[in-house]
Amino acid sequence: MKLDSAGLQVLSHEECMRLLPSSPIGRIVFTDRALPAVQPVNFCLDGDDIVIRTAAGSKLAAATRRAVVAFEVDDFHPVERTGWSVTVVGLARVADEPAEIARLEGLPLTPWVRGRDQFIVITTVEATGRRLGSFGSGRWD
Amino acid sequence: MKLDSAGLQVLSHEECMRLLPSSPIGRIVFTDRALPAVQPVNFCLDGDDIVIRTAAGSKLAAATRRAVVAFEVDDFHPVERTGWSVTVVGLARVADEPAEIARLEGLPLTPWVRGRDQFIVITTVEATGRRLGSFGSGRWD
Numbered sequence: 001m002k003l004d005s006a007g008l009q010v011l012s013h014e015e016c017m018r019l020l021p022s023s024p025i026g027r028i029v030f031t032d033r034a035l036p037a038v039q040p041v042n043f044c045l046d047g048d049d050i051v052i053r054t055a056a057g058s059k060l061a062a063a064t065r066r067a068v069v070a071f072e073v074d075d076f077h078p079v080e081r082t083g084w085s086v087t088v089v090g091l092a093r094v095a096d097e098p099a100e101i102a103r104l105e106g107l108p109l110t111p112w113v114r115g116r117d118q119f120i121v122i123t124t125v126e127a128t129g130r131r132l133g134s135f136g137s138g139r140w141d
Numbered sequence: 142m143k144l145d146s147a148g149l150q151v152l153s154h155e156e157c158m159r160l161l162p163s164s165p166i167g168r169i170v171f172t173d174r175a176l177p178a179v180q181p182v183n184f185c186l187d188g189d190d191i192v193i194r195t196a197a198g199s200k201l202a203a204a205t206r207r208a209v210v211a212f213e214v215d216d217f218h219p220v221e222r223t224g225w226s227v228t229v230v231g232l233a234r235v236a237d238e239p240a241e242i243a244r245l246e247g248l249p250l251t252p253w254v255r256g257r258d259q260f261i262v263i264t265t266v267e268a269t270g271r272r273l274g275s276f277g278s279g280r281w282d
Contacts, residue, residue, distance in 0.1 A: 006196060006254045024219045029170050029177045029211075036170045036211040038179065040226045055147060070170075070177040078165045081253045085181045112222045112273060113147045132253060 004130065011129030016086040019129065020073050021045050028052065028122075029070035030063045030092075037063065043071075044109045048124040050088060051109060053116040064092035064120050071122055076132070086129035088122065095119040145271065152270035157227040160270065161214050162186050169193065169263075170211035171204045171233075178204065184212075185250040189265040191229060192250055194257035205233035205261050212263055217273070227270035229263065236260040 002010040011019070020026075021044065029038045039060055041052045050071050054060045069092045076083030095101050095118075104119045143151040152160070161167075162185065170179050180201055182193045191212050195201045210233045217224030236242050236259075245260045 005199075006256055008254060025215070025217050027168060027179065027213060027215075029179045031177065035209060035230060036172065036177070038168065038170045038211050038213045038228055040213070040215050040217065058146075068176060070179050072168060072179040072181070074166070074168075074181050076166050076181065087179055089176060113149060115147055 009131040011084070011086065011131055013127050016088075016127035016129040017045075017048060017124075019084055019086050020050075020088070020127075023073045023075055026050070026052075026071050026073040028060065028064070028092075029072065030060070030067060032059060032063050042109070042112050044107050046104070046107060046121070048127075050090065050122040050124065051104060051107060052120050052122070053109060053111045054118055054120055055115045056118045061094065061118055061120070064122075065094055067092050069122060080133065082133040084129060084131040086127060088124050089126045090122040090124045092120055092122045095121050150272040152225070152227065152272055154268050157229075157268035157270040158186070158189060158265075160225055160227050161191075161229070161268075164214045164216055167191070167193075167212050167214040169201065169205070169233075170213065171201070171208060173200060173204050183250070183253050185248050187245070187248060187262070189268075191231065191263040191265065192245060192248060193261050193263075194250060194252045195259050195261055196256045197259045202235065202259055202261070205263075206235055208233050210263060221274065223274040225270060225272040227268060229265050230267045231263040231265045233261055233263045236262050 026043050027040050043052045071088045074085035184193045212229045215226035
C-alpha cells in the first residue's frame with residue numbers, strides 16, 4: 001500500500017474509477033473569467049468518461065467548452081475521520097453529434113434541476129485519489 | 142425568495158455564512174501549474190474568514206500563497222434530491238505572524254491528517270450559494 005507524505009493511502013487509477021460512481025454528486029472545477037469556480041452536479045460514468053448535464057447558455061456550459069477541468073468526488077465520515085476523495089483532470093466538451101446525444105440520453109442520468117438539456121462529456125486524462133484512516137495504519141492527530 | 146434561471150433558490154450572503162460551518166469538510170479550489178486543482182480539507186470559520194491547515198512545503202501551501210481561490214461546501218440528500226451549496230471566492234495567504242498563529246491555534250480546528258502545521262487564511266471576498274428542492278416550489282425533473 002502506497003502512502004503519501006501526509007500518511008494518506010494513495011489510490012490506484014482502478015480504485016479511483018471504482019469509487020467515483022459510488023456518490024451521485026461531484027464537483028466540477030473550472031475557470032470563470034480567470035477566477036477559480038466550482039459547481040456541484042450529479043453525474044454518471046460512461047466508461048472512464050464523466051457525463052453531466054447543464055443548461056445551454058449557462059456559465060458552466062460556456063466555461064467548459066473544450067476546457068481542461070477537474071472533477072472531484074468524496075465521501076467523509078466526520079465522527080470516524082475516515083473517507084476518501086477522487087479527483088479527475090480531463091478535457092470537457094459539449095456533446096453536439098445527434099448520434100452521441102441519443103446514446104447519452106440512454107444513460108441513467110436524470111438532471112436534478114430543470115433546463116439542463118445539454119450533455120458535457122469529460123474525457124478522463126488522470127484520476128488521483130486518497131483514502132483517510134480506514135486501513136489500520138493508526139490514528140490521525 | 143429569489144430564484145436563479147434553473148429555479149434554484151439564491152442564498153443571501155448571511156445565509157451562506159450561516160450554512161458554511163454546518164459541514165466540517167470543504168473543498169479548496171486553486172490552480173496548480175496552470176491546471177484546475179481541488180482538495181478536500183476540514184476547516185473552521187474565523188469571522189467571515191475560512192481557516193484551514195496544511196503542511197508547509199505542500200502543493201496546497203505553495204499554490205495558495207497570496208492566490209485567489211474558491212472554497213466550496215455542500216450537503217445533498219440523493220433520495221430527496223434536496224440540498225445546498227455555498228462557494229466562497231477569496232484571497233488565500235499563509236499566516237506567518239507569531240501573534241496571529243497563536244490566536245489561530247486557539248480555534249477549534251484539529252487537522253485530520255498529520256503534518257498540517259501551517260495555517261492558511263482565506264479572506265472572503267464573495268459568498269454565493271444555492272438551495273435545491275426544499276422550499277416548496279415543486280419537483281425537479
